[in-house]
Amino acid sequence: MNERQHFERQLAKLRTRVVTMMNDVADQYKRVRQALELNDKKLAHGLIAFDEDINQQEIDINENVLSIIIRETPVATDLRMVITAIKIASDLERVADYACNIAKYIIHTQAQALYTDAIDAFFPPILAMFDQLAQAYADKDLELAMAVAKQDEQIDDLFEKHVKKFIRITKTEINTSAEEAARAILVIKQLERTGDHLTNIAEAIIYHQKATHIVLN
């Protein structure tokens, strides 16, 4: 319809912004994983610097939504779409902060296989979640959005397994080893939270399509 063309273009632009932010944050996780594997402090610094860009993307999405609400007073699916964009951007921004915190860990600690291997195990499910979310968002694929929760369960299991192990170290070892274990606990906690936020995004995608709140995990 002609009279909606301008509005449709604005919605399409907003969708593109969300997809771009999702991809950029996923890239941050790919980079932080690489930095961890290679103990590449320079790469870690680089991704911390890029966080500014991610923060700005969230602001841009919020402003974009505000402008659409003011000018177009969207309702029903359109309203749910723009509200969902704000929610997704907010979760992505938080998740990007976690990637930065892990980058800081890489910069400030001596890599030890015991910890880096454990941390690395979180990345396959997290990166799979990003892929599923991007596709679920683009294709409005509810089943795929639901599937995201499965990966989150895997992340929670990993967290339980490793946190117990690391806590034991903090109790039995002294000085540096205990501190390293404590730092590693902080990192895996952030990865566990990443899974929760990505699950929130899956719930937001479902809300946009179905107008019902579903708690996936």
Add this chain to the structure above:
Amino acid sequence: MMTTVFNIENLNLFYGDFHALKNIDMVIYKNQVTALIGPSGCGKSTFIRCLNRMNDLIPEAKMEGCVRFDGEECQIGGYDVIGLRKRVGMVFQKPNPFPMSIFDNVAFGPRQQGIKQKEVLQGIVEKALKQAALYEEVKDRLTSSALSLSGGQQQRLCIARALALEPEVILMDEPTSALDPLATQRIESLINDLKEDYTIVIVTHSMQQAARISDYTAFFYMGELREIDTTEKIFKAPRLKQTEDYITGRFG
């Protein structure tokens, strides 16, 4: 459990060969604002005109089905139509004050009812003007011509004129479409106040107006009531795609 004012069952209306309303089943709840939306020619105005039998005035209009007002079938011969229109008042798209004073406009209905005493009429006029949020603006010039009022004031005067008969229901057919935004806002806020005491059915072309002021929204299309639900539900996630397409501006 909400009290119903109107129960409409299988309502059909024909203008000659044209089937204007098709098998309408609908309930209108007491002290609620029900908004009727839908593209031009969908039957919204025809529908509210069935509620106080204004369609009786159109010779080629023929109605079938059952409209119960306050539990009583009100479309049958012998029903007190004048009494019905007293209890179910109406406000039209264009303010239509009578060419007489502000006071006489509001007192017109009560006088027709046989009320003659000046003090009683004064009381009725003052109360109705206050309820219509117009009194403060006109109290010092009640004898001036109603035609000297602004469009927004004229429309509130018409609402006061309807209220003077102490109706139970007020039907409004696009009451703000001829008004500026500020006057519209005053009428909308008035509607919100009035629903404490009255049941309001309003036809509107403004989706945002329906969203702002109504409790229930009914979507009409091609003479059919396609969907009715709470206003929140309609504007958040309507059941039908057609309703969604209409309220989001994808058609209509």
